[in-house]
Amino acid sequence: MLELTSEGQRAVAELAQRHGVSGEAVRVLLEALAAGGGTQAQFNHPELGGLGQWSQGGMLMVGNMFDHGLKARVDALCVELARRMRVGPLFTPATPGASWPAEFGAPSSSGSQGDVRYAYFPDRRRLVIQRGGQVTIHDTGEHRISGVSQQQGAGQSLTFTSQFGPIRLSELPVMGPAPVAPTSPSATPAAAPSAATDPLSLIERLAELRDKGVLTEEEFAAKKAELLSRL
Structure with missing residues (x-):
């Protein structure tokens, strides 16, 4: 509300x-x-x-x-x-920090109920819900949302007011999660080493060259020791 x-x-x-x-x-x-x-x-x-x-x-x-x-x-x-x-303003400004999709522009109304925040975009017919760190987008269809009327139990299923009467959030189709920001480089898993740079793969190739007589046993042993030191 x-x-x-x-x-x-x-x-x-x-x-x-x-x-x-x-x-x-x-x-x-x-x-x-x-x-x-x-x-x-x-x-x-x-x-x-x-x-x-x-x-x-x-x-x-x-x-x-x-x-x-x-x-x-x-x-x-x-x-x-x-x-x-x-x-003058009769409603307090929306709490900063809500992650509304930028392409939707500014919401016509927004508010919160408990730990759930919402924003309504009538031109896009979209209702955006932020619960915790997750943002989901709902299709409002012909409903024109005018506010939250109540909150239902422990499940935190919101009920909104539209020109057709109360409508539960669970009745509005979910269009999917909102786009999330790219993962920071520190959180990106390291790429697996390719066969061209993997020390074990290189040792196998060197062993093949040794078996073909291209490398001597001493040359193979020296290179193998060097590659193993990288592990």
């Missing part, structure tokens, strides 16, 4: 009290707005009429289109949250 700044916490508490909704409902809208760049939001929360969508300029859809009071409340919340996002 994205971390709120102190100003973000005040904004959520104030708007929740003023509009008669829970802080969780306000947070869902705020995270959806963050994923939509502050100009649109796709959300799903029972207090907000279930699945819904808001866009700057007047477009609003909620589960019950005939509940005009609910529509007015959601619109007022979105307008106020979008305005406050322009005034």
Whole structure:
């Protein structure tokens, strides 16, 4: 879940009290707005009429289109949250050190839950998960991720919020691990010696030359001793 700044916490508490909704409902809208760049939001929360969508300029859809009071409340919340996002940051900056694939650019939203960090790239339809030192990439398909809703048990299976409702991380196809940096030279295994430089292979060749009479026994013994000293 994205971390709120102190100003973000005040904004959520104030708007929740003023509009008669829970802080969780306000947070869902705020995270959806963050994923939509502050100009649109796709959300799903029972207090907000279930699945819904808001866009700057007047477009609003909620589960019950005939509940005009609910529509007015959601619109007022979105307008106020979008305005406050322009005034100052409501979420803390992402913790440095995350290894997101450079080719994906900047994520529209990112956060952490326990020891797991995530970043969402809507243009690529990719969700990147960092757990420990491993980074995996998931295909989000038609889902537009707006935040983490909860964490499931010891297995650390995250559940995300999309315009279709909660979706578990285990339901998103894994595209594979992210590219890893090249191994440092110190960690690269030494190449096996070739037959042209292996002392034992050279001794065998010298023995063949001795047997053919090319080398004397003394010459062979002297060269053999020299090669064995390299081992």
